[in-house]
Amino acid sequence: GAGVSQSPSNKVTEKGKDVELRCDPISGHTALYWYRQSLGQGLEFLIYFQGNSAPDKSGLPSDRFSAERTGGSVSTLTIQRTQQEDSAVYLCASSRTGANTGELFFGEGSRLTVL
Amino acid sequence: QQQVKQSPQSLIVQKGGISIINCAYENTAFDYFPWYQQFPGKGPALLIAIRPDVSEKKEGRFTISFNKSAKQFSLHIMDSQPGDSATYFCAASMKGGSSYKLIFGSGTRLLVRP
Numbered sequence A: 001g002a003g004v005s006q007s008p009s010n011k012v013t014e015k016g017k018d019v020e021l022r023c024d025p026i027s028g029h030t031a032l033y034w035y036r037q038s039l040g041q042g043l044e045f046l047i048y049f050q051g052n053s054a055p056d057k058s059g060l061p062s063d064r065f066s067a068e069r070t071g072g073s074v075s076t077l078t079i080q081r082t083q084q085e086d087s088a089v090y091l092c093a094s095s096r097t098g099a100n101t102g103e104l105f106f107g108e109g110s111r112l113t114v115l
Numbered sequence B: 001q002q003q004v005k006q007s008p009q010s011l012i013v014q015k016g017g018i019s020i021i022n023c024a025y026e027n028t029a030f031d032y033f034p035w036y037q038q039f040p041g042k043g044p045a046l047l048i049a050i051r052p053d054v055s056e057k058k059e060g061r062f063t064i065s066f067n068k069s070a071k072q073f074s075l076h077i078m079d080s081q082p083g084d085s086a087t088y089f090c091a092a093s094m095k096g097g098s099s100y101k102l103i104f105g106s107g108t109r110l111l112v113r114p
Helices: none
Strands: A005-007 A008-011 A020-022 A032-035 A041-048 A052-057 A063-069 A075-079 A088-095 A110-114 B004-007 B010-014 B021-024 B028-040 B045-048 B056-059 B062-067 B072-077 B084-095 B108-113
Touching: A005 A088, A008 A020, A020 A088, A032 B056, A041 A063, A041 A075, A063 B021, A075 A088, A088 B010, B004 B084, B010 B021, B021 B084, B021 B108, B028 B062, B045 B056, B045 B062, B072 B084
Parallel strands: A008 A110, B010 B108
Antiparallel strands: A005 A020, A020 A075, A032 A041, A032 A088, A041 A052, A063 A075, A088 A110, B004 B021, B021 B072, B028 B045, B028 B084, B056 B062, B062 B072, B084 B108
């Protein structure tokens, strides 16, 4: 497809389990972002990739959160030992040139519910 | 300093009315101010954007007004329609080393009544 694709669209897990969220950006977009959207809240920046490297991981809430990007394309956000406060919609976005000079294209998100 | 403050949290407008959403920032390094629109179950999508060298930008029924001295900007939706019902986010990005990052406001949930 032409847009940013995220999977799974919904994930229900038990507290303490690990989860992986996947993002497939628009082809040719070198910049990739992960944001978190909690109920009724704004979009919280998590991490930024340029190619396969992550020059800004400053938004990752704890060391239970990690992300990687391979081949300059697909990215995976991993949350270990999930907690109830991790429940949110995790949004991935990609951009050809970056936020200041271009548009961010968002996927539909992965809704994570931790019981 | 990195925050963008958005108000109101929610807004109800009658069809045909004007919807106004306001945002304020502190960091003068911000130099790009987009608005994103999000429908339920979808990701946010770019609606309209402005840079500080102009005070207003209009695209159809949507207008951004920018006040550089007050460090405020607002979105005006003229002739609001039920199809405009969505959550709107203002955002800001800065020049220089952090130009890749978009800082979002907390969002405004708009309901346009028929």
